[in-house]
Amino acid sequence: MDEIPQTAGAAHDEREQILDRAMARHHNSGDALIEILHTAQQLYGYLPAPLLKKIARRLMLPPSRVLGVATFYHLFRLEPLRKHSAVVCLGTACYEAGGTELLEGLRQHPGSGDWSVASGRCVGSCGLAPIVICDGRAMARVTADKLEARLREDHDRGSTGTDAGH
Numbered sequence: 001m002d003e004i005p006q007t008a009g010a011a012h013d014e015r016e017q018i019l020d021r022a023m024a025r026h027h028n029s030g031d032a033l034i035e036i037l038h039t040a041q042q043l044y045g046y047l048p049a050p051l052l053k054k055i056a057r058r059l060m061l062p063p064s065r066v067l068g069v070a071t072f073y074h075l076f077r078l079e080p081l082r083k084h085s086a087v088v089c090l091g092t093a094c095y096e097a098g099g100t101e102l103l104e105g106l107r108q109h110p111g112s113g114d115w116s117v118a119s120g121r122c123v124g125s126c127g128l129a130p131i132v133i134c135d136g137r138a139m140a141r142v143t144a145d146k147l148e149a150r151l152r153e154d155h156d157r158g159s160t161g162t163d164a165g166h
């Protein structure tokens, strides 16, 4: 996909103009890159590649620099949010307790299509490592089996239409 997403059905998508104005307000300065990425994500919900390229052109920055900043900060998303989110802590304790394997397992799991999967930094519960935050709730001492069960639970709930809202 090579286009900046448009609002479905909207007669006129104003997001591009709002972003243009935000960049103009910052005199199209590369120094304002993080603020501009924030604005772009607020407008679009995430930062698709064509949008990053446009920002790079406008701020006269190398596209690799803009992509580098967008991927360095965990608060920026390069993909749209899905129905569920899982953030695998990769702080030292969680990393050593198998966080990377959990992250890879989640990303490759055939049942994770509804999940936005990301890594995060230490959340301060190192004694319970590894930690995975699923839909805002911390799971402690996570194993591949526990994650598997969590994915299955949501899949079953979705297929029976009995989501209790948590």
Ligand code: FES
Pocket (backbone or CB within 6 Å): 089, 090, 091, 092, 093, 094, 095, 121, 122, 123, 124, 125, 126, 127, 129, 130, 131
């Ligand atoms: S390293 Fe994961 S909670 Fe601290």
